[in-house]
Amino acid sequence: MKSYKLEHVNEPVLLEETFPYSLPPLNHFNDIISETIDGKTVTFDPKTVKDRDIHITDTTFRDGQQARPPYTKDQMVKIFELMSQLGGPQGVIRQTEFFLYTKNDRETIDACRNLGLDFPQITGWIRANKADFRLVKEMGLKETGMLTSCSDYHIFHKQNQTRQEAFDQYVEVVEAALEHGIRPRCHLEDVTRADMKGFVVPFVQKLEKLTENEPEEMKVKIRLCDTMGFGLSYPNVEEPRSIPKMIWRMKQECGIPSERLEWHGHNDFHKVHINGATAWIYGLDAVNTTLFGFGERTGNPPMEGALIEYIALKGDLNGINLPVITEIANYFRDEINAEIPSNYPFVGSDFNTTRAGIHAGGLRRGEKIYNIFDTTTLLNRPPQVAITDKTGTDGVALWVNKFLGLEGEEQLTVMKVARIQRWVMDQYDKKGRLTAISNQELEEQVKQHFPDLYEKAKNR
Numbered sequence: 110m111k112s113y114k115l116e117h118v119n120e121p122v123l124l125e126e127t128f129p130y131s132l133p134p135l136n137h138f139n140d141i142i143s144e145t146i147d148g149k150t151v152t153f154d155p156k157t158v159k160d161r162d163i164h165i166t167d168t169t170f171r172d173g174q175q176a177r178p179p180y181t182k183d184q185m186v187k188i189f190e191l192m193s194q195l196g197g198p199q200g201v202i203r204q205t206e207f208f209l210y211t212k213n214d215r216e217t218i219d220a221c222r223n224l225g226l227d228f229p230q231i232t233g234w235i236r237a238n239k240a241d242f243r244l245v246k247e248m249g250l251k252e253t254g255m256l257t258s259c260s261d262y263h264i265f266h267k268q269n270q271t272r273q274e275a276f277d278q279y280v281e282v283v284e285a286a287l288e289h290g291i292r293p294r295c296h297l298e299d300v301t302r303a304d305m306k307g308f309v310v311p312f313v314q315k316l317e318k319l320t321e322n323e324p325e326e327m328k329v330k331i332r333l334c335d336t337m338g339f340g341l342s343y344p345n346v347e348e349p350r351s352i353p354k355m356i357w358r359m360k361q362e363c364g365i366p367s368e369r370l371e372w373h374g375h376n377d378f379h380k381v382h383i384n385g386a387t388a389w390i391y392g393l394d395a396v397n398t399t400l401f402g403f404g405e406r407t408g409n410p411p412m413e414g415a416l417i418e419y420i421a422l423k424g425d426l427n428g429i430n431l432p433v434i435t436e437i438a439n440y441f442r443d444e445i446n447a448e449i450p451s452n453y454p455f456v457g458s459d460f461n462t463t464r465a466g467i468h469a470g471g472l473r474r475g476e477k478i479y480n481i482f483d484t485t486t487l488l489n490r491p492p493q494v495a496i497t498d499k500t501g502t503d504g505v506a507l508w509v510n511k512f513l514g515l516e517g518e519e520q521l522t523v524m525k526v527a528r529i530q531r532w533v534m535d536q537y538d539k540k541g542r543l544t545a546i547s548n549q550e551l552e553e554q555v556k557q558h559f560p561d562l563y564e565k566a567k568n569r
Contacts (some may be wrong), residue, residue, distance in 0.1 A: 123477075130482055132421075132425075132426070132482065133481070134482070136421045138156050141153060141154045141155075144344065144353050144357065146358075151357055153390075153391050155390045158389055159423060161367055161394055162394055163396075164419075165196070165203065165415050165419065166204045166229075166398070167229055167400075168206050168234075168399055168409060169400045169403070170185055170188075170205060170206065170217075171206045171208055171234045172405055173403045173409070174208070175404065176405055177447065179211075181213075182216055184445055185217045186224070187444075188440070189221045189224070189229075190226070191437045192400075192437070193227075193228055194430050195429065195433040195434055195437065196229060196429065197429050198428050199427050199428040200227065200230075201427055201429050202228060202229050203230065205229040206232045206233060206254055207231065209241075209244040209245065209248060215248060230252075232252040232294070233245050233250045233253035234253065234296075235256070237256055237278060239285060241255075242282060242285055245286075246289055251290075251291065252293075253293070253294065254296050255282055255283070255296065256296050257296060257298065260303040261303070263299050276308075276315070279295070283295065283316060283319060283329065284319065290327070292328075294331075294332055295316060295330070297309060297313075298334045298336050299336040300349065300355065303349055305355070305358060310358055310362055314364075317363055317365060328369060330369045330370075331359060331370055331371070333356075333371065333373065333388070335374040337375060337377055338374065338378045338407065340352050340355075340374060342380070352388055353387070356370065356392050367392050370394065371396070371397055372389075372393055372395070372396050372397060372410075373409070374388075374397075375404065375406065376402065376404075376406075377407045381411075382410055382411065382415070385398070385410040385418075386415075390422075396415050397410065398412040400413070400441070401413065401449055403447070413434045413456060414455070432489040434455065435488050460490075461491075461492045462492070462493040491511075494507045495545045495546075496546040496551060497537075497545045497546065498533070498538075500533075501530070502530040505526045505551075506520075506521060506522065506523045508551060509529065509551075509559075513562050513565075529551070532554055
């Protein structure tokens with residue numbers, strides 16, 4: 110065992126190359142990663158993610174609507190416009206897909222197209238049959254996703270088909286798309302529960318063969334759909350649950366490059382975000398998401414989490430307008446009446462609010478100590494403190510100084526706010542209170558104990 114000695118330093122080592130504060134913490138990789146596939150060792154270099162055109166696609170208007178009441182046309186157009194602002198001019202949010210079945214969906218697509226925005230590009234979603242394909246042609250879309258279920262659970266028990274029948278049906282619809290100049294994107298539903306060598310690989314190889322002579326913008330795309338959330342990121346997991354092995358087979362055995370591979374996950378086992386990030390790291394370019402993870406059952410990769418992960422992997426915003434995610438969250442709460450848990454990362458009402466006294470003390474001494482990054486600049490969400498019996502005098506001092514707008518040497522010390530802290534504790538110790546102290550109550554205490562400072566703050 111190697112022995113280490115305590116190092117004495119004159120300045121703190123804050124690891125700012127990893128924790129710059131002006132950005133989310135950055136992901137740095139040391140070594141290549143290895144997997145054992147069919148008895149041989151294959152390697153992956155996670156550092157290549159910085160050089161690839163990784164990006165985000167969206168299914169808020171498709172999978173996201175399978176988890177909630179339908180959005181109105183006006184709501185979808187507003188969300189689409191905000192999503193375009195959020196992803197920025199480089200199209201980090203590259204595409205969004207729509208259902209095509211209702212009049213509301215079709216009118217919404219027309220309204221979104223009339224905005225004249227470059228991103229996100231609008232695509233469709235259909236089942237793999239010719240009747241649905243007619244809708245794509247009528248809407249004039251350049252690309253559509255099509256459901257190509259690939260596990261025997263679906264082929265035998267849902268579709269009542271043999272593998273050959275499913276194979277032939279899927280191929281026929283892909284051929285029809287190509288004949289009409291529409292790019293096919295095949296969604297391999299339930300791929301993490303499918304026979305990889307017996308169905309998935311030969312099917313994808315056939316698709317690649319169909320489009321090998323097509324121009325690049327017409328070559329087939331493959332969406333890997335972890336429909337039940339069975340996918341695993343761990344090294345050397347057996348197939349079909351292994352995300353690294355699956356991506357390797359798509360690229361090396363089927364010839365599908367990174368730019369034509371996409372990951373679509375579900376959160377049944379709380380792995381939806383890490384599985385999406387793993388897919389990026391192991392070599393595909395697109396991760397399919399929804400705003401705030403709304404999606405069927407447990408939901409899909411949350412777009413806001415994917416955006417933060419993108420920045421962490423790339424080390425750059427690349428035009429992403431992060432404060433817009435706060436605007437979108439407010440729109441969902443105020444206009445759509447969608448419930449976002451208060452502790453939900455990045456957008457919950459209390460995500461950067463502390464109630465712990467020791468955390469409040471850290472915040473009072475330096476925001477970087479207990480705030481994950483510069484949430485004021487990046488999300489338009491300054492760190493907050495909520496006052497309870499656990500917050501302590503540090504928390505009260507932090508709240509009061511923020512309310513009064515005092516900084517530096519002007520700030521009130523913990524001794525000066527001790528009377529307010531005693532009032533807070535009386536509410537719990539003497540009156541049996543269980544809820545947090547409201548901002549209005551605290552404001553009244555400030556007015557009572559610091560009238561001059563209060564009037565100055567109100568007149569700012």
